[in-house]
Amino acid sequence: MIWVNEQIDPSGIIYSCIACVDEAQAQACHRSFKENLSEEQRAAGWVAQIRTVETWEEVPVNALKLSY
Numbered sequence: 001m002i003w004v005n006e007q008i009d010p011s012g013i014i015y016s017c018i019a020c021v022d023e024a025q026a027q028a029c030h031r032s033f034k035e036n037l038s039e040e041q042r043a044a045g046w047v048a049q050i051r052t053v054e055t056w057e058e059v060p061v062n063a064l065k066l067s068y
Contacts, residue, residue, distance in 0.1 A: 001021070001023075001052050001053075001054065002019055002020070002021055002052065002053050002054070002055070002056060002058070002059060003019065003020055003021070003022075003023060003025075003026030003027075003029075003050060003051075003052055004017065004018075004019045004050070004051050004052065004053055004059055004060070004063065005017065005018045005019070005026060005029045005030050005033055005048070005049075005050050006033075006048070006049050006050075006051075006060070007033050007036075007037065007046065007047070007048050008046065008047050008048075008049065009045075009046055010044050010045035010046060014060055014062065015046075016033065017059075017060050017062055017063035017064065018063060018064045018066065019053075019056075019059040019060075019063045019064070019065050019066065020065075020066035021066075022066075025066070026050060027050075029050075030048060030050040033048035034048040
């Protein structure tokens with residue numbers, strides 16, 4: 001299982017994306033993504049989301065891919 005963290009802007013464009021196979025690292029990254037959204041960004045509709053995929057081919061191309 002691969003964990004994918006994304007910060008998405010109001011228009012649905014992925015602004016930041018990090019993918020890794022370590023769940024603890026993925027959860028830490030997700031907390032960081034959420035905490036780093038400013039109040040203005042949240043009010044404008046920015047979101048931080050975490051999801052899982054089965055293969056690296058399902059990870060967005062622009063993602064930073066970590067193998068740990």
